[in-house]
Amino acid sequence: MTSQPPDGRGGIDAELVRRLLKSQFPQWSELPVRPVEFDGWDNRTYRLGEELTVRLPSAPGYVAAVAKEDRWLPRLAPHLPVPVPEPVATGRPGEGYPHPWSIRRWIPGETADPSRIADLPGFARDVAGFLRALQRIDPAGGPEPGPHCFHRGGPPGYYDAETREALRRLATTRSDLGRIDFDRAAAVWQAALDAPASTRTVWFHGDIAHGNLIVRDGRLAAVIDFGTCGVGDPACDLGISWTMFSGAGRAAFREAIGQDDATWARARGWAIWKALIVLADKIDSDPGEAATQRRVIDEVIADHREFGRG
Numbered sequence: 001m002t003s004q005p006p007d008g009r010g011g012i013d014a015e016l017v018r019r020l021l022k023s024q025f026p027q028w029s030e031l032p033v034r035p036v037e038f039d040g041w042d043n044r045t046y047r048l049g050e051e052l053t054v055r056l057p058s059a060p061g062y063v064a065a066v067a068k069e070d071r072w073l074p075r076l077a078p079h080l081p082v083p084v085p086e087p088v089a090t091g092r093p094g095e096g097y098p099h100p101w102s103i104r105r106w107i108p109g110e111t112a113d114p115s116r117i118a119d120l121p122g123f124a125r126d127v128a129g130f131l132r133a134l135q136r137i138d139p140a141g142g143p144e145p146g147p148h149c150f151h152r153g154g155p156p157g158y159y160d161a162e163t164r165e166a167l168r169r170l171a172t173t174r175s176d177l178g179r180i181d182f183d184r185a186a187a188v189w190q191a192a193l194d195a196p197a198s199t200r201t202v203w204f205h206g207d208i209a210h211g212n213l214i215v216r217d218g219r220l221a222a223v224i225d226f227g228t229c230g231v232g233d234p235a236c237d238l239g240i241s242w243t244m245f246s247g248a249g250r251a252a253f254r255e256a257i258g259q260d261d262a263t264w265a266r267a268r269g270w271a272i273w274k275a276l277i278v279l280a281d282k283i284d285s286d287p288g289e290a291a292t293q294r295r296v297i298d299e300v301i302a303d304h305r306e307f308g309r310g
Contacts, residue, residue, distance in 0.1 A: 031052070034046060084223055088102075121248045137156055153230045192265050206227075242300050272296075
């Protein structure tokens with residue numbers, strides 16, 4: 001799991017952003033500051049005027065991403081088919097805020113809600129094309145899996161104890177949402193652990209999710225939030241197959257991304273790990289989110305039965 005801010009917004013608000021700008025970047029201090037419509041969890045993001053954004057880590061566990069993105073995004077961008085965030089300046093701790101922070105170019109568009117995409121199979125192929133382009137970039141010197149990316153890109157077994165604890169917690173719940181197929185969920189996880197380790201070392205994004213995919217006119221227009229990127233096993237980037245795609249979209253993504261069976265087994269492990277821990281955490285407090293994660297678990301289990309000989 002990722003570290004969590006101490007409160008709903010990590011003590012960050014627009015007034016703090018204005019103070020930081022005034023003290024460190026006075027050339028931008030008169031521009032309007034306003035929250036973005038759909039904010040993330042790892043960082044708090046604000047529009048700065050019409051062309052810039054300010055991005056502040058919400059907790060210590062996310063701080064390493066600032067320097068990593070500042071270093072690597074300019075190197076990755078020329079090789080990718082759609083824009084990625086462009087670092088403009090890096091702020092230092094101040095005004096009671098303890099972490100480095102960043103200023104980026106604003107990328108126009110909307111997050112990738114399926115309701116905004118008329119051709120989901122085409123969109124799925126675009127996402128696969130982006131990932132394949134990312135994987136072709138020379139990985140030499142890139143950041144290997146570790147705490148900076150919450151161990152994505154490494155073996156999913158890093159989260160074995162956490163996954164089994166989530167299964168145990170769900171087995172004791174009285175909620176109908178917790179009535180998953182425990183045997184088959186455990187089989188998916190075991191298959192991920194048993195799958196041969198990746199022999200490829202490639203760039204991965206680490207959080208390919210609808211909120212990090214930007215669309216315009218129903219097409220993929222940009223990919224944002226490379227805080228969990230690194231070089232390693234690309235299996236962690238395939239979870240969108242179950243979290244966003246279904247039917248023809250899922251089939252199009254699977255065909256276009258072209259990974260081997262072992263990679264898909266590890267990918268199912270990453271997907272079911274995340275769904276299980278979120279379901280266990282939210283089952284009594286957020287029925288909507290719990291239902292979403294229950295659906296993902298069911299979809300991953302079905303995929304394992306169809307493609308994993310499970």
